[in-house]
Amino acid sequence: MSLSGAQIMLECLRREGVAHVFGYPGGAVLPIYDALYDCHDIMHVLVRHEQGAAHMADGYARATGKVGVCLATSGPGATNLVTGIANAYMDSIPIVAITGQVRTTVIGKDAFQEADITGITIPVTKHNFLVKDAADLPRTFAEAFHVARTGRPGPVLVDMPLDVSQQRIEWSGDQYPQKVDMPSYRPTTRGHEVQIKRAAAAIAAATRPVLYVGGGAISSGAQAEVTELAERTNILVTTTLLGKGAISEAHPLCMGMLGMHGTAYANHAVHNCDLLIAIGARFDDRVTGKVDRFAPGAKVIHIDIDPAEIGKVRQPEIPIVGDVKTVLQVLLKHVEARPAGEWNEQIEEWRQRFPLVYPRDGGLYTEAIVEHIGEATEWKAVMATDVGQHQMWAAQYFRTRAPRQWITSGGLGTMGYGLPAAIGAQFARPDERVICLSGDGSFQMCTQELMTASIYGLPLIVCISNNRSLGMVRQWQEMFYHERYSHVNLEQSPDFVKLAEAYNCIGYRVTTLEEFRAAFSAAMAQTSRPVVIDCSVTGGENVFPMIPSGQTVNEMRMHSRLEELRSAPNADPEGWSYDEEDQKLSQIVDAGHCGAQKEN
Amino acid sequence: MALTLSGPSSVQGQQHIITVLVENHPGVLARVSGLFARRGYNIESLTVSITENPDVSRMTIVVGGDELVLEQITKQLNKLIEVMRVVDYTEFAAVERELALIKVNAEPRDRAEIMQIVEVFRARIIDMGERAFIIEVTGGTDKIDKIRDLLAPHGIREMVRTGVIAMARGSRTA
Numbered sequence: 001m002s003l004s005g006a007q008i009m010l011e012c013l014r015r016e017g018v019a020h021v022f023g024y025p026g027g028a029v030l031p032i033y034d035a036l037y038d039c040h041d042i043m044h045v046l047v048r049h050e051q052g053a054a055h056m057a058d059g060y061a062r063a064t065g066k067v068g069v070c071l072a073t074s075g076p077g078a079t080n081l082v083t084g085i086a087n088a089y090m091d092s093i094p095i096v097a098i099t100g101q102v103r104t105t106v107i108g109k110d111a112f113q114e115a116d117i118t119g120i121t122i123p124v125t126k127h128n129f130l131v132k133d134a135a136d137l138p139r140t141f142a143e144a145f146h147v148a149r150t151g152r153p154g155p156v157l158v159d160m161p162l163d164v165s166q167q168r169i170e171w172s173g174d175q176y177p178q179k180v181d182m183p184s185y186r187p188t189t190r191g192h193e194v195q196i197k198r199a200a201a202a203i204a205a206a207t208r209p210v211l212y213v214g215g216g217a218i219s220s221g222a223q224a225e226v227t228e229l230a231e232r233t234n235i236l237v238t239t240t241l242l243g244k245g246a247i248s249e250a251h252p253l254c255m256g257m258l259g260m261h262g263t264a265y266a267n268h269a270v271h272n273c274d275l276l277i278a279i280g281a282r283f284d285d286r287v288t289g290k291v292d293r294f295a296p297g298a299k300v301i302h303i304d305i306d307p308a309e310i311g312k313v314r315q316p317e318i319p320i321v322g323d324v325k326t327v328l329q330v331l332l333k334h335v336e337a338r339p340a341g342e343w344n345e346q347i348e349e350w351r352q353r354f355p356l357v358y359p360r361d362g363g364l365y366t367e368a369i370v371e372h373i374g375e376a377t378e379w380k381a382v383m384a385t386d387v388g389q390h391q392m393w394a395a396q397y398f399r400t401r402a403p404r405q406w407i408t409s410g411g412l413g414t415m416g417y418g419l420p421a422a423i424g425a426q427f428a429r430p431d432e433r434v435i436c437l438s439g440d441g442s443f444q445m446c447t448q449e450l451m452t453a454s455i456y457g458l459p460l461i462v463c464i465s466n467n468r469s470l471g472m473v474r475q476w477q478e479m480f481y482h483e484r485y486s487h488v489n490l491e492q493s494p495d496f497v498k499l500a501e502a503y504n505c506i507g508y509r510v511t512t513l514e515e516f517r518a519a520f521s522a523a524m525a526q527t528s529r530p531v532v533i534d535c536s537v538t539g540g541e542n543v544f545p546m547i548p549s550g551q552t553v554n555e556m557r558m559h560s561r562l563e564e565l566r567s568a569p570n571a572d573p574e575g576w577s578y579d580e581e582d583q584k585l586s587q588i589v590d591a592g593h594c595g596a597q598k599e600n
Numbered sequence: 601m602a603l604t605l606s607g608p609s610s611v612q613g614q615q616h617i618i619t620v621l622v623e624n625h626p627g628v629l630a631r632v633s634g635l636f637a638r639r640g641y642n643i644e645s646l647t648v649s650i651t652e653n654p655d656v657s658r659m660t661i662v663v664g665g666d667e668l669v670l671e672q673i674t675k676q677l678n679k680l681i682e683v684m685r686v687v688d689y690t691e692f693a694a695v696e697r698e699l700a701l702i703k704v705n706a707e708p709r710d711r712a713e714i715m716q717i718v719e720v721f722r723a724r725i726i727d728m729g730e731r732a733f734i735i736e737v738t739g740g741t742d743k744i745d746k747i748r749d750l751l752a753p754h755g756i757r758e759m760v761r762t763g764v765i766a767m768a769r770g771s772r773t774a
Contacts, residue, residue, distance in 0.1 A: 122631055123638050127681040130627075147681060184623060184684040308675035311668065 001172070005134035006031040006165040009098070010039055012141035015176045018042055018069050020060060020427050022053040026073020027113060028100025031165035045427060045456065048448035050077050052420040054084020055446070057095040059424030061088070062407045063382060065221065067148050068095040068424060074102055075113030078159075079120065083414060085155045086124040090411025091242055092219060094153035096144050097125075101161040104132055118159050126154030134167040138175040146180040151187030152306040153219055187305060191322030191330060199277075199301045199318050200334035206275035206299075208343045209235045212258065212287075215242030215410070216280015216304060216324045223247065223403045225328035226279065230254075232332070234340040236347055238266035240281050241395055244406040249399040250379070250578045255347065256356075259287040261392040264354035264545045264556060269347050270295050271553040278302045280324040283313035284411070285549075293552040303327050354545070354558065356396050357565035364537045366390050366465040368513050370397040373435055373463065376520055381433040382407065382425050386418035386442030389471035392543045394437050416445025419462060423449055426458045433461070433524070440466040440490050450503040450530060457528040461520070462505075464496055464532065467539045475542045479557075500532035509534045615644060616670050617696060617766045619774045620659040620677055621685040624650065628682050632659060635680065641665065641673050645698075645763030656684065658774070660765045662741075687774045689766045696766040699736065700744045701726075705755035706733040714754060721747045732757060 003011070009032060013021070022045045025033045036044050047053040050072040057068030072081050078099040088095045102111040118128045127147050129140050137160075144156040203209060217226050226246045230237050230253045237247050238258040247254050255266040270276065276298040281287070288294040291313055302309070302316035303324055310319040320327055358367040370393055373381065383398050384407040385391040391408060400406040407425055409417040422436035443464050453460050470488040477485050500507030506529055508519040516535055523531035544559040559565065622628045629648055636643050644662035651658045663673060670688065677686045689696070706714055706728075714733060718725055723737035737747050741764060748759065768774065 118627065119630065122627075122634055182681065185681050306679070308672065308679055310675075312672060315668075 001170070002168045003171040004031055004035065004165065005131075005137055005160065005167045005169070006035040008134060008137045008169070008171055009141065009160065009165070010035050010042065011171065011173075012138055012176060013042055013069065016067065016141065016145045018067070020045060021069045021071050022047055022056040022060070022424065023071030023098075024048075024050050024053060024073070024077060026077045026100060028074035028102060028162045029071065029077075029160075029165070031162065032071065032098075032100070032160070043427075044071075045452065047420070048451050049446065050080035051083050051416065052423075052446055052449040052452065054081045054095070054097060055087065055414075055417050055420035056424035056427070056449075056452075057097070058084060058088045058091075058093050058417075059384060059407055059421030060428045061093050061095055061424075062421070063404055063425035063428040065219070065404065066094075066428075067145055068093075069098065070095065071098045073100040073113065074117070074162075075115045077113075078115055078117035082120060082124065083412075085121055085157065087409050087412040087414045087417060088155040089124045089126070091409065092153050092215060093155065094148040095155045096141075096148055097155060097157045099157060099159050100165070101130070101159045103163040104161045105163065107161065117157065121157050124155070125157050126152075128157040128159065130159045130161075131164050132161070134164050134169045137164075139177055142177040142180050143182060146182070147185060151185075152216075152304075188307070188321050189305065189323040189326050191303065191320040191327035193330070195318055195320045196327060196330050197334055199303075199320060199331060200336075202275055202299060202301060202318060203233060203235070203277070203335055204338065207341070208273045209233070209275040209277060210269050210273040210298075211235050211237040211277045211279065212240075212270065212281055213237055213243040213246045213279045214240040214281025217243055217246035218280075218403045220280065220305070220324040220326075221403065222280075222325035222328055225325055225332065227251065228332060229328060229335065233335060233338045234344060235277070236269060236344065238262065238270060240284070240287055240410070241408060242410045243281060244395065244398075245400040245403040246279075248401045248578060250401060252578060255351070257395050259284075260289070260547050260549070261396065261543050261545065262287075263351075263356060263396070264558065265347055265350035267545070267547065267553045267556060268350045268354070270298075272346075273298045276300045278304075278316070279328070280304060282309050288313065289547050289549070289551050289553075354562070355566055357559050357562055359561065359565060362513060364511060364513050364516060364535060365541065366393045366467075366535075366537050367397050369463060369465060369516060369535055369537070370394050370437065372513070372517060372520065373437070374398055376517075376524065377433050377435070381405075381435045382422075382429060384408070384418050384422035384425055384434065384436045386436075386438040387413045387415045388439045388442060389467070389475065389541070389543050390437055390439045390442075390465040392472075393465075415442040418442060419446050419453070420449045422460055422462070423453050423458060426453075426460055427456075433459075436460060436462045438462060438464050439471065440464055440468060440493055440496075441470045443496070444493070447499065450500065450505055450532070453530040454504045458530055459527050460530040461523045461526075462530065462532045463520075464534050465537050466493075466496070466534055467537050467541065468493070469539065471541075472543070474540075478542065479546075480548070496532060496534035500530075503530075505530040505532050507532045507534065509536065511536045614666065614690070615662055615664050617689040617694070617764055618661050618663060618670075618674070619687045619689060619766060620661060620683060621651070621774060622657050622659060622680075623682040623684065624655050624657045625682055628657065629659075631680050631682065632661075632677065635676055636661075636663075636673075639672070639676060641669065645761075647763035647765055649765075660763065662764050685774065687768075689768065692772070693769040694766045695769060696740055696764050697738055698741055698744055698762055698764045699738045700748070700759060700761040702735045702737065702748060702751060702756055703732055703758040704735060704751045705731060705757060707731065710754050714751065717747065717750050723747060
C-alpha cells in the first residue's frame with residue numbers, strides 16, 4: 001500500500017496511542033490536514049492560536065502522564081509554538097510538537113513562511129528532528145516519543161517539510177520500530193544500590209530530616225512511595241510548586257510548598273534540618289533563595305533521573321541518579337520505621353505560630369475563592385492556574401490530594417498558560433471537573449481559546465481573580481521599588497462577562513464571597529458550556545509569606561496582620577481531614593506515568 | 601574547522617581538553633556550541649573533524665573552569681542526544697597538538713633571523729614572497745604562543761590556528 005508522508009505520520013501517531021492532536025492548519029501542513037480529513041480515530045482539536053495548541057498539549061500531558069501532541073504550520077505557526085515548548089521544557093513535560101516546513105528544495109532560501117524552527121528550538125527542546133525523507137518518518141516518530149517520555153521527560157519537535165508530507169512510499173505497517181534503541185540515549189533509571197543504602201543509613205541517623213519533593217515524583221508516578229516513606233519514618237514533607245500532589249496536602253505529614261511564597265513552617269523546617277532528602281527536585285532559585293544559606297546545616301540526599309541536576313546548584317553528600325519511583329522502592333526496602341520525635345513537635349509549633357492567614361472578613365479574597373473551589377469540588381477538581389499572585393495563593397490554599405490534579409507553569413512562569421492548559425486537561429479527563437484560575441492580566445494573554453472551549457462544549461469553569469492590576473509585579477514595585485507603580489494598572493480591561501458571552505460562554509461577575517459561591521454553584525451545574533466568573537477581588541493585596549529574591553528564611557516577611565488573623569475563630573478551616581479516600585488516592589497507579597521504564 | 605570564541609587564557613581555573621564523540625549529523629555543532637554559549641561556559645577553542653568511523657565526528661574542545669564547572673559541562677554535553685561520549689584528557693596522559701599558519705613580514709635584512717627561529721622551533725616556511733613568509737608550525741599551544749611572540753617584532757600580518765586536537769597515549773582510545 002502506498003501512503004503519503006502525512007498519512008504515515010498519522011500511522012505513527014496511532015502506534016503511539018495518540019488520541020488527541022491540538023493544532024492549526026496552514027500552507028506547509030496542507031497534506032497533513034488532508035490526511036486528517038479522513039482520520040476519525042485521532043481527534044484534531046482546532047485551536048485559535050498555536051501557542052494555545054502547545055499549552056493544551058502540555059496540560060494534556062500533565063493531566064495524564066501521556067505525551068501531548070500539537071501541530072502547526074511552518075514559519076509563524078511554528079514560532080508561535082515556541083513559548084509553549086519552552087514552558088514544557090522548563091517543567092520537564094513530555095510533548096511532541098509537529099511543525100510543517102517549506103519544501104526541502106527551498107530550505108535556506110528564505111521561502112514564504114520559512115523559519116529555522118529546529119535551530120530556534122534547540123535550547124528549549126530535549127531533542128528535535130528535521131525529516132528529509134518520508135522513509136525516515138517511522139524511526140523519527142518512534143524516537144521522538146521515546147525521548148519525550150523517558151528519562152527526564154521533555155518536549156521534542158519534529159519538523160516535516162511539505163514535500164516529505166507529500167512523498168509517497170510503500171507502507172506495509174511493520175516499518176514502525178517495535179523497540180527504540182538509541183546507543184547515545186540510555187537514561188539511568190535504577191539508582192546505585194550502595195548510595196541507596198547510604199541514604200537509608202543517613203535517614204536512620206538524622207535527627208531533623210525533611211523530605212523536599214519536586215515534579216520528578218509526579219512524572220515518575222511515585223505518590224504511593226513518597227507517602228509510604230513519609231509515614232514509615234514520620235518525616236515531614238514539603239513539595240515544590242510542581243511537586244504538589246506527590247503526597248496529599250491533607251496529610252498531617254505534609255507541610256505544603258516551600259520557597260519564596262511557601263509556608264513559613266516548611267521554610268523554617270528546611271532551614272533548620274540536618275538532612276534534606278531532595279526527591280525529583282532541582283533546587284530552583286525560587287526555592288532556595290540565597291543558595292549558600294539554603295539548608296545550611298544539612299547533609300543532602302539528591303535523587304534525580306537527570307545526572308546534570310546533581311551538583312548543579314547544591315553539591316549533595318549522597319547523589320542517586322535514577323527514576324524516583326524505582327529508587328524509592330529500593331530505598332523502602334532498607335528504611336526502618338522511626339517514631340515522630342521532638343523535631344516533629346518543633347515543626348508543629350512553627351505551624352501553629354506561623355499559619356497561612358488571610359482576612360476572613362467576608363471580603364472577596366483570592367484565597368477564599370481557592371478554598372471555596374476546593375470545598376465545592378471536594379478537592380477533586382483538576383486545578384489549572386495562570387501565573388502571578390493568584391497562582392501563589394492557589395499553591396498555598398489548594399490542597400492537592402492526588403498527582404496530576406495541579407497544573408501550573410512553574411519554571412517559565414508563562415502568563416496565558418492557564419486557560420489552554422485547562423482545555424488540554426479537560427480533553428484528557430472529560431468526566432472530571434476542571435477549573436482554570438486566572439488573573440485579569442494572564443487571562444488576556446490567551447483569551448481567544450475560550451472559543452475552542454466553547455465550540456467543543458467543555459464544561460470548564462474559569463475564575464478570574466480580578467484585582468485590576470498586574471498584582472505580582474505591583475507587589476514587587478510596592479516592596480522593592482518604593483511604590484513606584486509603573487505600568488501595572490489594568491483598570492481598563494474588557495468587560496469579561498460580555499467577552500465570555502461573545503465567545504458563547506456563560507459569564508458572571510461577582511463582588512462578594514456570597515456571590516461567588518452562588519455563581520460557582522451555578523457553574524457546577526453546567527455540563528457542556530464554559531463558564532467565566534469575573535471575581536472583583538480586594539485590590540492591593542500581597543502574597544505572604546515572602547522570602548525576597550536571593551535572601552533567606554531570616555528575611556522572610558509575614559502577613560502584617562498575622563497575630564490578629566491567627567487568633568481569629570475560623571483561622572483553621574475545615575476540610576483538612578485526611579481520610580480513607582485520601583489513602584486510596586495515594587494507591588492509584590498512574591497509568592500513563594513515565595516511571596515504568598525498562599532498564600536499558 | 602576551529603572556533604575561538606573567547607580570548608586566550610582569561611578564564612578562571614584550570615584549562616581542560618575534552619573530546620566529544622558525536623553522531624555525524626548536520627546541526628550537531630550548533631547544538632554543542634549553543635550549549636556552551638547558553639550555559640555561560642568559556643570555550644578557548646573548538647575543533648571538529650571526521651574520525652576513523654564515518655558516522656562519528658570528533659570535537660576537541662579546550663575549556664576553562666574548575667572541576668565543578670567541568671563536571672556540569674560533561675553532564676550537560678551527555679544530555680545531548682547526539683553526543684555519544686565525552687572524555688576529559690586532563691585526567692590521563694595524552695598528546696596534544698595544534699597547527700598554526702603565520703604570515704610574517706620578511707624584509708631581506710630580517711630573513712636570516714626568521715629562518716633561524718623557524719629552524720629552532722622545527723617549523724617550516726611554506727610560502728616565500730618578496731616581503732613576507734608563511735610559516736607552518738605544529739606543537740602544543742605553548743610552543744605556538746612562543747614562536748608567535750618571537751616573530752611578533754617582525755610584524756605578523758595574519759595568523760590562523762587550528763585549535764587543539766588531542767589523543768590518549770598508548771592503546772587507550774576515546
